[in-house]
Amino acid sequence: MLFKRNELKRHMALIISFAIVLISIFNVAVSAPKVHAAVPSAQATYYVSPAGSDSNPGTIDAPFQTITKARDVVRTINKSMTGDIYVYLRGGDYRITSTITFGTQDSGSNGYRIFYQAYEGEKPVLNGATKVTGWTQHSGNIYKASLNRSTKLRNLYVNDRRASMTSKRVTARGGYGTYSVTQGQADWAWTGGSKSDGVQYNASDVPTIAENKDDLEIVNGTTWNENIVCTRDVITSGNYRVLLLQQPYGAIAQTPGWGAAFSASGTHTIYNAFEFLNSPGQFYFNKTTKTLYYYPRSGENMATANVEAPVVEKLIDIAGTSTTNRVKNITFQGITFANTDYGLVNVAGSRGKSTCQASQAFIAFYNDNWHKTKYDLVDTLPGMINVSSSDSINFIDNVVKHSGNDGITMVNDVINSTLIGNYITDITSSGMTIGHPQHVYIGNGGSRAKYPTGVEGVCKNITISNNMLYDISTAPGFGGCAAITAYFADTVSITHNHVQSTAYNGIHLGWGWKEFKDSTTCKNNTISYNRIIDPLTRLHDSGGIYTIGQMPGTNINENYVKGVPSNATGPTYGLHNDEGTAYIIENDNVLDISPNVTYTINCEDYGDKHHLTILRTYATVNKMGKNPPNSTIDTPIAVPDNVWPLAQYNVCLNSGIQEEYRNIIPQSLLSVQDYVFPASCFARGGEDISIRSSGSAANTVWFAPAGTTSFAEGPSMTKASGTATTICAPQAAGTYKLCVVNSSGTKIGESAALIRVSGSASQIEAESYTSQSGIQTETCSEGGQNIGYIENGDYAVYKGINFGSNTTGFQARVASGASGGNIEIRLDSINGPLVGTCAVTGTGGWQTWADAKCNISGASGTHDLYLKFTGGSGYLFNVNWFQFIKESVKPVLVGDLNGDGSVNTTDYALMKMYILGTIEDFPVDNDLKAGDLNGDGVIDSRDFAVFKQYLLGIISELPYLG
Numbered sequence: 001m002l003f004k005r006n007e008l009k010r011h012m013a014l015i016i017s018f019a020i021v022l023i024s025i026f027n028v029a030v031s032a033p034k035v036h037a038a039v040p041s042a043q044a045t046y047y048v049s050p051a052g053s054d055s056n057p058g059t060i061d062a063p064f065q066t067i068t069k070a071r072d073v074v075r076t077i078n079k080s081m082t083g084d085i086y087v088y089l090r091g092g093d094y095r096i097t098s099t100i101t102f103g104t105q106d107s108g109s110n111g112y113r114i115f116y117q118a119y120e121g122e123k124p125v126l127n128g129a130t131k132v133t134g135w136t137q138h139s140g141n142i143y144k145a146s147l148n149r150s151t152k153l154r155n156l157y158v159n160d161r162r163a164s165m166t167s168k169r170v171t172a173r174g175g176y177g178t179y180s181v182t183q184g185q186a187d188w189a190w191t192g193g194s195k196s197d198g199v200q201y202n203a204s205d206v207p208t209i210a211e212n213k214d215d216l217e218i219v220n221g222t223t224w225n226e227n228i229v230c231t232r233d234v235i236t237s238g239n240y241r242v243l244l245l246q247q248p249y250g251a252i253a254q255t256p257g258w259g260a261a262f263s264a265s266g267t268h269t270i271y272n273a274f275e276f277l278n279s280p281g282q283f284y285f286n287k288t289t290k291t292l293y294y295y296p297r298s299g300e301n302m303a304t305a306n307v308e309a310p311v312v313e314k315l316i317d318i319a320g321t322s323t324t325n326r327v328k329n330i331t332f333q334g335i336t337f338a339n340t341d342y343g344l345v346n347v348a349g350s351r352g353k354s355t356c357q358a359s360q361a362f363i364a365f366y367n368d369n370w371h372k373t374k375y376d377l378v379d380t381l382p383g384m385i386n387v388s389s390s391d392s393i394n395f396i397d398n399v400v401k402h403s404g405n406d407g408i409t410m411v412n413d414v415i416n417s418t419l420i421g422n423y424i425t426d427i428t429s430s431g432m433t434i435g436h437p438q439h440v441y442i443g444n445g446g447s448r449a450k451y452p453t454g455v456e457g458v459c460k461n462i463t464i465s466n467n468m469l470y471d472i473s474t475a476p477g478f479g480g481c482a483a484i485t486a487y488f489a490d491t492v493s494i495t496h497n498h499v500q501s502t503a504y505n506g507i508h509l510g511w512g513w514k515e516f517k518d519s520t521t522c523k524n525n526t527i528s529y530n531r532i533i534d535p536l537t538r539l540h541d542s543g544g545i546y547t548i549g550q551m552p553g554t555n556i557n558e559n560y561v562k563g564v565p566s567n568a569t570g571p572t573y574g575l576h577n578d579e580g581t582a583y584i585i586e587n588d589n590v591l592d593i594s595p596n597v598t599y600t601i602n603c604e605d606y607g608d609k610h611h612l613t614i615l616r617t618y619a620t621v622n623k624m625g626k627n628p629p630n631s632t633i634d635t636p637i638a639v640p641d642n643v644w645p646l647a648q649y650n651v652c653l654n655s656g657i658q659e660e661y662r663n664i665i666p667q668s669l670l671s672v673q674d675y676v677f678p679a680s681c682f683a684r685g686g687e688d689i690s691i692r693s694s695g696s697a698a699n700t701v702w703f704a705p706a707g708t709t710s711f712a713e714g715p716s717m718t719k720a721s722g723t724a725t726t727i728c729a730p731q732a733a734g735t736y737k738l739c740v741v742n743s744s745g746t747k748i749g750e751s752a753a754l755i756r757v758s759g760s761a762s763q764i765e766a767e768s769y770t771s772q773s774g775i776q777t778e779t780c781s782e783g784g785q786n787i788g789y790i791e792n793g794d795y796a797v798y799k800g801i802n803f804g805s806n807t808t809g810f811q812a813r814v815a816s817g818a819s820g821g822n823i824e825i826r827l828d829s830i831n832g833p834l835v836g837t838c839a840v841t842g843t844g845g846w847q848t849w850a851d852a853k854c855n856i857s858g859a860s861g862t863h864d865l866y867l868k869f870t871g872g873s874g875y876l877f878n879v880n881w882f883q884f885i886k887e888s889v890k891p892v893l894v895g896d897l898n899g900d901g902s903v904n905t906t907d908y909a910l911m912k913m914y915i916l917g918t919i920e921d922f923p924v925d926n927d928l929k930a931g932d933l934n935g936d937g938v939i940d941s942r943d944f945a946v947f948k949q950y951l952l953g954i955i956s957e958l959p960y961l962g
Contacts, residue, residue, distance in 0.1 A: 041934070043083035043112070046070050047119070049090035063090060067100055067116065067126075074114060075105050081112040084942075089335060091122030095130070097311055102318040108329025111945025113392075118334030128315050128384075129157065129308035129339035132292055142277060143302045147292040147309055152215045152272070153285035155341045155404040155428070155475075156292075157308040159300060162402060162426050162474065163283045165217070166276035167269050172220075173200040175264035176242045179251045181365050188248060188347050190366040190377070190448075195251040196264045198244040206241035207275045209234045211288055216243060217271040219477045220262055223570030224504065224541040227262040227354040228344060228477035229253045243270070246350035248365055253354035257368030260356040269476060285309075310341035310404060314382055320389030323413050323457045327387075329941070331394040340384050342404035342428065353381075358508060359406060359430035359481040360437055364448075371515045375437040376448040381429050383409035389455065390414050392941070397421040397664070400431075404475075409433040412450075413457025416916075421661040422467045428475040430485040432467075435459045437511050439488035440519045458521045460490040461917065464497065466661040470669060473503035479539045482508035482546065488521040498656040498665065499532045505542040505576065506532035506561070512549035514580035514608035524553035531656030531678065534563035540570025543602065544591070547576070552583035559589045560655035560678065566596035573599045574619055579607030586612065590651045591619035592642045592679065599623050600636050618648040642680055643756045649681035658831060673751040680754040824868040827859060832866065835859040858928040894958050895947065897922040897930050903958075908947050915944050933958050 048070050052063035064070050070087045078085060085108070108114045118124050130147075138144040147153070156163040175196025183192040199218065209216065216231040230246045245251075253262035270276070274284045280297040292309065296302055315337050320326035344351040345361045353361045356370060360378045370377045383406035387393050393414065400407045400422060407427040408419060411434070424431045435458065436450070443453045451457075464484060473481040483499040485508045486492050492509075499506040507530065510522050532544040544561030547554075556575070564572050574591035577584075581603075591600060603612055604625020612631040622638040639645075644652065655678070657665060665675065736755045825836035836856040895903035897910040911931065913919045924930045931939040933946040949955045 041083050041936075042086050043081055044074075044077055045086045045088070046073060047088050047090060048094075048124075050092040050094055051090075060088075067094065070116075071100070071102065071106055078107065078109055078114060081109045084108070084112050085114045087114070087116045088119040089116065089122075089124035090119050091124055093125050093127045096126055096128045096315055099312060099314040099317050100126075102316070102327055102330065104320050104325050104327050106330065107327050108392075111329075111941045111948065113329045113331055113941070115331045115333065116335070117331070123336060124334075125336040125338055126315050127308070127338050128312040128341075129310040132307040132309050135294075135302035135305070135307075138293060141280075142293055142295050144291050144293050145307070147285060147290055149285070149290060149309070149311075150287055151343070152212075152287060153283075153292070153309060153341065154272075154343065155310055155402070156283045156285075156294070157310075157339055157402045158281075158294065158297075159306055160402075161281075161297075163281055163294065165271040165476075166273055166278075166282045166284045167271045167476070168206070168273075168276045169267065169269045170201050170205040172263075172265050172268045173202060173240060176200045176237070176240070176244070179245070179247050181248065181251060186248075186348060188252070188364045190364045190373075193251075193255075193365070193367070195254040196245075197247065197250070198242045199264045199268070200237070200240040200242050201268075201270075203236060203239055203241045206234075206243075206270065207273075208236075208241075209273050209275060211274070211286060214246070215272050215287065217477070218243060218262075219269045219271065220266060221479060221539070222260055222541075224539055225256075225260045225355065225357055225480040226477045226539070227253050227256075227260075228352050229262055229354070230344065230351045232350075246352065249345065249347050249350035249352035249354075252347060252362050252365050253352050255366055255368055256354060256356040256362065257370070258356060261368070262354055271476065308339045308402075310339045310402075313340055313342050313404060314384065314386055315340060316385045318385075318387045318390055318393055320413075322389060322455050324454075325389070326413065326415075327390040327393065329392045331396060332398060333394075333396045334398065336399040336401070337384055338399070339402045340404045342382070345379075353477055355480070357480055358437075358487075359433055359478075359485050371513065373448070374440045374444075374516075375511070376450070378437055379450060380409060380411045380433055380436055381405045383407055383433065385409070386411075387414050387417070388412045389457070391416055393417045395419050395422055397661075398423075400424045401426050403427045403429075405429055406433050407431040407469075407472075410459055410462060411436045412439075412459070413455070414459045414462065415457075416461045418463040418465070419467060420463065420465050421664060423470075423664040423666075424467060424472070424483075425470045426474060427469075427472045429473055429478040429481040431469040431472045431483045432464060433485045433487075434462055434464075434492055435487035435489040435511075435522075437487050439521050440512060440516045442521060458488060458490050459486075459492070462489070462492045464492065464494045466496045466657050466664075468498045468500075468657060468665050469502075470498075470500045472499070472501070473538075479503040482506060484508065486525065487511040488519070489525060490521060491524045493526045495526060495529045496656060496658050497530045498670075499530065500534055500669070501537055502535045503538040504536065505546040506530075506535040506544045508546045508548075509554070509556075510547050510549040510551050510581070512580060513578070514549070517550065519550070522549060522551045525551060526555050528555060528557045528559060529655050530559045531652075532559065532561045535561075536565055536572055540565075540567065540572050541576075543573035543576035544593075545575050546578065547581045547584060548578040549580045550582040554584040556584060556586040557588050558651045558655065560592070560652040561589065562592040562679070564591070564593035564597055566594040567598045568596070571598040571602075573597055573602040575601045577601065577603045577609060577612065580609065581612065582608075582610045584612060586614045586617075588616045588651060589618075590644060590648045590655075590679070591617065591636075593620055595621040595640065597621060597623065599625055603628060603631070603633060605629070618644060641756075643682050643754065644679055645682055649679060652679035652681075653677075659829065671749045671751075673749050674753070677751040677753050680756065682756050822870050824866075824870055825856060825859075826866040826868060827863040828866075829864075830866050830868060833858070857926055894930060895933060895950070897924060899924040903950070905951065908951055911944050911947050914939065915941055 046058040047060045047063035048067055049063040052065040054065050054069040056062035056064055058064045058070060058073060074085055132145050132147055135143045135145045176199060177197035178194050179197040180194040181189050181192050183189055213234045214232050218229050220227055229250050231243045232246045233244045235242045255261055274286065277284050277293055277295060280295050283292065283294045285292045318327050344353050345363065347363060355361050355378060360380050362377055363379050364377055366373060366377050384400055384403040385408045387410045389412065394417060395408060406429050407424045410417060419432060438450055439458050442456055442458055469483040472483040473479055482505045483502045484494055488511055494507060507527055509525060509527060512519055527545055535544050536542060543564055545556060545559060561574055564574055574593045574597060575589065600619045600621055600623045601614060601617060603609060603614060605628045609628035610630050612628060612633060614633040616634060617636040618639055619636045620640055620642050622636045624635065627633045737750050821840050823838040824834060826832045826834055835858050895907055897907040910922055921927050922930055931943060933943040950958055
């Protein structure tokens with residue numbers, strides 16, 4: 001970061017510094033991990049290819065054909081592993097016709113992992129569909145092809161896009177007939193009662209249905225929920241067309257309380273009749289004739305179109321048997337999971353999907369108060385990928401797309417697992433689901449609970465980070481689902497995700513409303529640094545982030561929410577703290593929302609909310625309800641023109657996917673300039689606006705003011721590098737846009753966000769980094785060499801610092817005019833590894849100097865050095881000079897984690913605590929050298945396994961000597 005020199009006589013006016021990272025052009029597909037033909041430390045390596053054969057030995061030259069074959073071979077060697085096992089998937093389509101299952105016999109052992117991952121530079125696709133070919137014109141714009149299938153088809157994907165079932169929107173004219181239930185008549189009859197057996201419509205609104213009348217579906221909804229009922233027949237009664245419902249699910253769908261149930265009146269949409277096929281992108285499958293019909297979209301050529309009809313509901317199912325017999329230590333990486341169907345909930349042969357709220361469905365007939373059942377009345381939906389009773393299951397850098405139900409589910413007893421760097425798109429219901437609504441308490445399973453005692457377990461220690469979830473809860477009937485759903489969950493970290501375009505809320509956390517105040521299963525969760533764009537595209541009565549029920553130890557901080565619509569058709573909120581929300585800290589969130597939302601944050605004194613801390617909210621509108629008891633809630637700072645001050649702009653800038661994972665974002669969805677410049681911001685004339693380019697050198701970042709006619713360098717034009725001649729669209733006086741120009745001078749895009757300047761815009765200048773290993777020199781009024789006046793969050797970059805083997809410290813001479821702060825030493829990026837921190841106390845003034853010194857731990861080789869300044873208030877301090885300290889250091893004894901000079905069971909216990917996250921570091925100074933027992937540069941479960949073998953005498957010495 002570059003810092004503006006200000007003279008003391010200007011009373012140290014506020015310095016604003018921007019660090020905008022220009023990343024290289026995004027690719028649609030997730031990059032495959034860089035792996036090679038063999039890993040020296042691996043116990044075994046196998047290869048799979050669609051062109052292989054399961055009679056092959058699984059070598060790179062003679063690969064298996066199926067993942068199930070590779071899994072079965074791994075089972076023969078994984079009982080006592082001596083290294084990781086790798087199964088490399090070569091590129092191509094793996095046509096999955098039945099779910100691939102993994103049980104406890106498929107686990108990694110002895111602390112080692114089993115990897116199923118993409119081969120270098122290739123894209124394996126686990127495809128749950130069959131390709132439909134042989135299209136001919138049926139009539140007009142409708143085409144047809146044969147499809148060998150005997151059941152209803154609910155999902156179809158054409159040229160990598162979801163097609164839609166045929167539909168007609170009509171007005172229901174009330175119920176028809178009565179369906180009665182006697183309590184106990186079947187396992188689904190939890191109580192007795194009667195509901196409508198069908199729905200009436202004007203015969204003029206619903207045409208005669210010729211075939212497959214049991215394939216019709218009816219969808220209705222509220223402002224926060226949608227229901228699906230299926231039909232068994234269509235009859236005509238007087239002037240009405242009557243759709244008779246499949247029972248008992250038709251009756252079950254009419255039971256949810258609070259106005260959420262399916263109703264035989266109001267506006268309905270009827271789906272899946274050939275008679276409705278009249279619009280581009282629609283399909284209909286006639287199971288009687290086994291014929292698929294499709295109305296192409298503009299530009300689709302059915303002779304060459306890729307049409308995928310899914311045949312499975314689940315691609316992957318990973319399941320142990322109990323809380324003491326879990327599947328363990330499996331990683332899936334670089335794989336595309338695509339194209340599944342879903343036949344809806346099946347109760348006694350009838351189908352449907354109805355609930356009061358969220359990604360779940362009723363499974364029995366009961367009264368309207370599901371709280372009385374402790375939510376045994378509902379179950380979660382299946383996913384394309386399903387995990388339960390498992391420990392350390394990781395999904396990294398995958399693509400999950402075109403799901404007929406959920407994306408990835410981890411609903412019962414999943415611990416210590418990660419979902420990182422995945423691109424999840426076009427998901428029917430929830431993109432990721434963690435935990436279960438039945439987990440009010442653990443171990444109280446009765447005759448109706450899904451999970452008995454010993455099997456039921458709360459999901460705990462789950463990391464969900466740097467994922468992009470786009471176009472979620474897309475399909476009709478599933479609008480009440482979130483991109484990320486977590487029910488009763490413990491220590492789930494949801495950070496740095498990009499959520500965009502959801503029918504309902506962006507992120508959902510919690511359950512139970514105000515009903516179960518002694519429940520302790522939802523706690524210690526984090527939702528921070530996420531970017532949530534355009535939630536509530538179809539439904540309302542929620543917000544960008546939704547919480548419900550008590551959740552002690554929960555933090556929801558520094559999220560950026562953009563695009564929450566007005567409350568024209570239902571209540572909307574920037575953040576929605578629903579009934580029972582308690583014990584959360586919700587600070588420093590930035591909300592770019594409609595001025596016509598119901599509340600900026602829904603935290604009014606209603607529904608037993610209490611113990612909320614909500615501070616420093618910046619939003620485009622200030623509409624707050626009454627404060628709930630025992631709460632500390634700031635009035636939001638209103639920024640009606642959404643041009644944010646620096647601190648809030650940095651929340652926007654730092655939200656969402658971090659640079660390491662940004663290649664997962666397709667450029668077609670989000671341009672480079674709009675990701676690195678996510679929001680409008682404010683600067684004063686005379687202050688620096690610096691731009692850092694870390695992407696393609698051929699692309700140049702510019703700020704272009706109004707009236708600019710060329711990109712000639714000058715005092716009112718800021719650029720990062722290169723030259724160009726085209727211009728950005730002129731803006732109002734005093735405002736600028738971020739533009740990206742390629743090396744040939746062609747503008748390739750501009751940001752939607754603006755920078756607004758007050759004062760003289762001609763004083764906005766560009767400065768350059770000083771690329772040197774020593775001091776960045778400036779001429780300052782007080783003399784000496786320094787890097788300027790510094791605020792909290794600023795940083796300086798020094799290129800190519802060589803950390804010699806005896807570089808152990810860093811020393812800086814500083815003057816502090818504030819209460820103090822820290823210098824963080826990080827390597828290679830502003831968010832890179834932290835290798836040292838220097839504490840700085842107040843020195844009493846700008847000309848009063850003091851030396852700050854700290855140790856550097858774990859740095860070696862040549863790195864770019866980032867000095868980040870944190871803490872304090874106002875101006876933090878001035879760094880006059882710095883130097884590295886080189887001195888002899890006592891060698892670290894590898895494995896001696898407590899520094900007592902020996903390696904024993906005490907150190908082993910410390911290693912276990914570190915791996916489990918109970919402690920963050922070891923008592924010794926050089927954690928990495930002491931704990932990295934296998935010398936791979938990280939401390940993880942592999943080192944733990946090595947430690948165990950050493951203590952048991954399996955190996956006589958540690959393989960890495962530091």
